[in-house]
Amino acid sequence: MLVLALDTSTPAVTAGVVELGPDGAETRAERVTVDARAHGELLTPHLLEAVGAAGIALNDLAAVVCGSGPGPFTGLRAGLATAASLGQVLDVPVYPVCGLDAIAAEASVQAKLLVVTDARRREVYWAVYDADGTRLHGPAVDRPDEIDLTGVEYVAGHGVQVYPDAFELTAVEPWYPSPRGLVLAAADELRSGADPAPLTARYLRRPDAQEPGRPKRVLV
Amino acid sequence: MAKIIMGIETSCDETGVGLVRLHDDGTVELIADEVASSVEQHARFGGVVPEIASRAHLEAMAPTVRRAFDAAGLTLKDVDAVAVTAGPGLAGALLVGVAAAKAYAAALGVPLYGVNHLAGHVAVDTLEHGPLPTPCLALLVSGGHTQLLRVDDIAGKITELGSTVDDAAGEAYDKVARLLGLPYPGGPPIDKAAAGGDPEAIAFPRGMTGPRDAKYDFSFSGLKTAVARWVEAAERRGDEIPVADVCASFQEAVADVLTAKAVAAAAETGIDTLVISGGVAANSRLAGLARERCSAAGVRLRIPRPRLCTDNGAMIAALGAHVVAAGVPQSSLDFSAAPGLPVSTVTV
Numbered sequence A: 001m002l003v004l005a006l007d008t009s010t011p012a013v014t015a016g017v018v019e020l021g022p023d024g025a026e027t028r029a030e031r032v033t034v035d036a037r038a039h040g041e042l043l044t045p046h047l048l049e050a051v052g053a054a055g056i057a058l059n060d061l062a063a064v065v066c067g068s069g070p071g072p073f074t075g076l077r078a079g080l081a082t083a084a085s086l087g088q089v090l091d092v093p094v095y096p097v098c099g100l101d102a103i104a105a106e107a108s109v110q111a112k113l114l115v116v117t118d119a120r121r122r123e124v125y126w127a128v129y130d131a132d133g134t135r136l137h138g139p140a141v142d143r144p145d146e147i148d149l150t151g152v153e154y155v156a157g158h159g160v161q162v163y164p165d166a167f168e169l170t171a172v173e174p175w176y177p178s179p180r181g182l183v184l185a186a187a188d189e190l191r192s193g194a195d196p197a198p199l200t201a202r203y204l205r206r207p208d209a210q211e212p213g214r215p216k217r218v219l220v
Numbered sequence B: 001m002a003k004i005i006m007g008i009e010t011s012c013d014e015t016g017v018g019l020v021r022l023h024d025d026g027t028v029e030l031i032a033d034e035v036a037s038s039v040e041q042h043a044r045f046g047g048v049v050p051e052i053a054s055r056a057h058l059e060a061m062a063p064t065v066r067r068a069f070d071a072a073g074l075t076l077k078d079v080d081a082v083a084v085t086a087g088p089g090l091a092g093a094l095l096v097g098v099a100a101a102k103a104y105a106a107a108l109g110v111p112l113y114g115v116n117h118l119a120g121h122v123a124v125d126t127l128e129h130g131p132l133p134t135p136c137l138a139l140l141v142s143g144g145h146t147q148l149l150r151v152d153d154i155a156g157k158i159t160e161l162g163s164t165v166d167d168a169a170g171e172a173y174d175k176v177a178r179l180l181g182l183p184y185p186g187g188p189p190i191d192k193a194a195a196g197g198d199p200e201a202i203a204f205p206r207g208m209t210g211p212r213d214a215k216y217d218f219s220f221s222g223l224k225t226a227v228a229r230w231v232e233a234a235e236r237r238g239d240e241i242p243v244a245d246v247c248a249s250f251q252e253a254v255a256d257v258l259t260a261k262a263v264a265a266a267a268e269t270g271i272d273t274l275v276i277s278g279g280v281a282a283n284s285r286l287a288g289l290a291r292e293r294c295s296a297a298g299v300r301l302r303i304p305r306p307r308l309c310t311d312n313g314a315m316i317a318a319l320g321a322h323v324v325a326a327g328v329p330q331s332s333l334d335f336s337a338a339p340g341l342p343v344s345t346v347t348v
């Protein structure tokens, strides 16, 4: 089945067409630009280019998979809004995927793995995976030194690039969720045709907002 | 053949989806207007919290689109063009609508138009009162904007004559409501309280009306402070606050300045039509005084019904229809949301 994979949960603007078979997934075409300010601009052009380069039409897609975070808020929403609208017009299911799971699926190290992406404010979004790829902890948002790394051998995700000295682990690619990783992370649901989970963002943080106190005095 | 235009609006706290039919003769007919508002989520903060608004837009977008098509008895496949607010507005909020609109247009294979929110406030009046005579003047008043515009062509040529140098008029309403202990948003409760008050009870200042002030600019920050001082002084004396009089006098000051400047602009430019739109256009004193002064000055006044004055998708669909009818080139799919888009840029 042909699946469109989208992700805007990291600085990468990612779109790709992936063919999911019974035992694996193969990228047919992808367009990726690393620019944290371009999610709203580039995602739709990228997905149209990827579909064109794959030699298919949008109507050939059987499903859409979209990274649902965790990720910095503004960019993250570009991907989810795009995916939801596409699914509505094309009348295909849209599966949200944890972006960290997508990185872990692509890294495929067969050992305990930490995945970290940049959460700004000196924090990272992170999750820890077992040797068989099962997520053991997370996703969560913390400072790098707050994460329990017991038994972890490898680290993937661009959080390593942002905090190069924070992790004494062997760094492996990928840095960003790839279209293939996104599809692999949703492979079971895609193959079984399960009803997709609600397409909601994993923010992991509450909005910054303060309730006002009493109006300020103006007379001195 | 008539065309169906979908309009998407997410510049502030309303997720709006509108559908209009553009007829061959250029007339534009409203066929659906669905809005999901996050206003209640902002109430306890006393103003719109951008991140809360953006989250709400993402959740509301697809369901609001579905409601609009259900209401119209149409399907997405019937759409001939998509218009979306490109700006001005809150960056994160705009981005949700722009991303969704690009995907709708791309998946449907129809042109996309990124359009100006402020121009949409003017264009919406054609849904109610028919084609706009041009040139015309437009006074936009809401929680986010206070602007006096000259409109030579709704699809391409709009000039700002003046705007607020500090708070928007609606913002002043919210702030005054808060210091009087009235709910947010402040427009409706102040209007209601003012009905029982004396507009001449307190002489609040009229901002930017001095001989050296810019003729068509506005200022409401000084007025808000004057109300705060007056209320505080009364509290210190131990007086009971005459809320109705304060509201009526405040509202009078706002309506006086807005209408005086708009009517003066009409006299000076010789333009004989004024459109008042935006959330504050629903204010009874603003509408009443505008009617009085326009009729005395021989100016035709057009105010869309309140539902169309506040932010909605119908205004963006209406503007999109005028842009399509004028043959304006479609937007490129890589355009950016533009939080500070000037009103002179009608399409991006």
Ligand SMILES: [Zn+2]
Binding pocket: B117, B121, B142, B144, B145, B278, B310, B311
């Ligand atoms: Zn507005």
